[in-house]
Amino acid sequence: GILPFTLDVDQQFIAAVLTIIGYSLNDTVVIFDRIREYRTLCPKRDIRENIDEALNSTLSRTVNTSATTLVVLLAIAIFGGEVIRGFAVALAIGVAICPFTSVLLSTPIVFDLWRYGDKKTPKQVKGPQKAVAKKRK
Numbered sequence: 001g002i003l004p005f006t007l008d009v010d011q012q013f014i015a016a017v018l019t020i021i022g023y024s025l026n027d028t029v030v031i032f033d034r035i036r037e038y039r040t041l042c043p044k045r046d047i048r049e050n051i052d053e054a055l056n057s058t059l060s061r062t063v064n065t066s067a068t069t070l071v072v073l074l075a076i077a078i079f080g081g082e083v084i085r086g087f088a089v090a091l092a093i094g095v096a097i098c099p100f101t102s103v104l105l106s107t108p109i110v111f112d113l114w115r116y117g118d119k120k121t122p123k124q125v126k127g128p129q130k131a132v133a134k135k136r137k
Helices: 011-041 047-079 082-120
Strands: none
Touching: 011 047, 011 082, 047 082
């Protein structure tokens, strides 16, 4: 087996990996939705402050959800049967890593992409401007 405790990569393991991907995407969507919400509530505030507020408001939810899920998965891995053990261990590893990818990986990428997008967009001119026509030769 590839995994510890001689677990094989089988259909249950693949199902666990797909479940972890969905779990991580769900956490990331919750954080991004909160960032979008703060962008509409405070549009004049810097994107860094909005991201910080969004992370502060969703961090406890992310950690609590992952911790309670991890406790249940560890109980299933320890006390469960041999058939479900591989699934539970793979899910437990993924659920332990998932909050780090949602909070510490995806949000800085969004911030960097936001800054990169700001540099590429031209700055808007403030106030009315006079139109200047070119002279004909």
